Amino acid sequence: MVAPGTVLYEGLENILRARTGALIVIGDTDKVMKVVDGGYHINADLNPASLYELAKMDGAIILSSDAKKILLANTHLTPDSIIPTRETGSRHRTAERVAIQTGELVIAISQRRNLITLFKGNERHVLRDVGTILAKANQALQTLEKYKSVLDQALVNLSALEFEDLVTLTEVCTVVQRTAMVSRIAKEIEQYVYELGNEGRLVNMQLEELMFDTEAEGLLVLKDYLLNYDNLEKVQEELSSWTYEELLDLLAVCKIIGYSPQSLDVAVTPRGYRILKKIPKLPLPVIENLVRRFEDLQNIVGASIEELDEVEGIGEVRAKSIKDGLRRLREQVLLDRHI
Incomplete structure (x- = not known):
């Protein structure tokens, strides 16, 4: 909805470049309308030029829930003042309180700091410049490629040892660890893709190519070696919640798949x-x-x-x-x- 390439984003960029500031609420639910006071009824299709012109007025702009129509402009928002806020400026304090009180997406554009901040519920997110996000995404892709190469080699080694019946917990836990790390990096890149919108197509194509069949193969490794097969989903969820530091501990990885050895040199056999x-x-x-x-x-x-x-x-x-x-x-x- 607010990713690069959308009508709304283009309008936000126009406001940002003009340094006029704005307060925009997306949604016309009963909760939203209860905090809206006065303003002009617009009820027109959203386009970047209209959003930019209406933002020149002091009040807030109310958009439809699908962000396709401008419903109201120059409105005064009156959220509950006892709602705690971490913000300092009056526009951002109002935006955060409205987001918490209504649960809807609220956009605040800072005239002084030249930033677009999104509020929804208790969440806060600052939209970054497309160039900055692309640079971070490309850096993450390079990291993913290196980690994926190491994982592929570990899988080849595991396959060879499986045929030779020489697998130990070291090889199994290393593959589980590396798969979890690769998946973690891929999730971070997915966030960049969401932020980039239409600008993220090439990043997404590279991500899909690098991650092809990776998660499926990681799942099959767990099916091969988990002591308790019924714990498969639980183990996946727990691994995805671990920090990078926790993933570096092979003994901890060993324990989560059901083993409690003093050494990782214990021989194991895959189900196949x-x-x-x-x-x-x-x-x-x-x-x-x-x-x-x-x-x-x-x-x-x-x-x-x-x-x-x-x-x-x-x-x-x-x-x-x-x-x-x-x-x-x-x-x-x-x-x-x-x-």
Whole structure:
């Protein structure tokens, strides 16, 4: 609604450049109208020029909830004065109180400081210059690319060790840790994309390319190694709430996936979800049946075509396809590890 490229943003930019200041409320709910006193009824479509001209008057401007119409101009806002506010200027103090009292989005443009500040409920956000946001987004993308490269190598190493049956908690926790870090950086970039609006298309394209299949693969790692499979969603939520400092503690990561070892050198065996998902045209229900029947990846890799054929949803043709697929995957990951 207030991202670059929208009609409202263009109007706000015009006001900012003219250094006239403004107070704009988006929404005409009963709560909003109770704090509105006087003003002129406009009821016209929103366009940048009209918003700029109306902002020259001292009072507040009221827009429709979809920010497509200018409803009132030069109004006096009378929020409850006992509502606490952190702001100092009268315009911003009124904006924050109206936002808290009504729950609607209120925009305050500072004439002196040349800033656009958004208030909604108890939240406050200052709109930054597009160039500044783009610079931060590009810097974050470079960081994401480096972290993603390290994660990809850790996944290749994990795959090779899974085929060799040499996985320890160190490799598992490292992948879980790196996946959480990459996801955290991606979330930050998403915030920049929202702020950039139409200007963020290229940033979003790069983000989608870098993050393709990353979260899905991270989920499969958890499915492979979580001691208690029922805790999957809880573990994901907790990891997403951790700070970067907490994520750096591999023992803490180890504990959250269900293990309590004195050392991270303890050997573990994957169930096989992630490797099996890499086999083309192998549906998830069939993968579930394979894991249920053989319990772990080593048993699946060691199973004969006849044993695979006995699993529900697998015929002789698919059994051969699974054996060939696992063989090719093993050769590929062992090769990739040494590149």
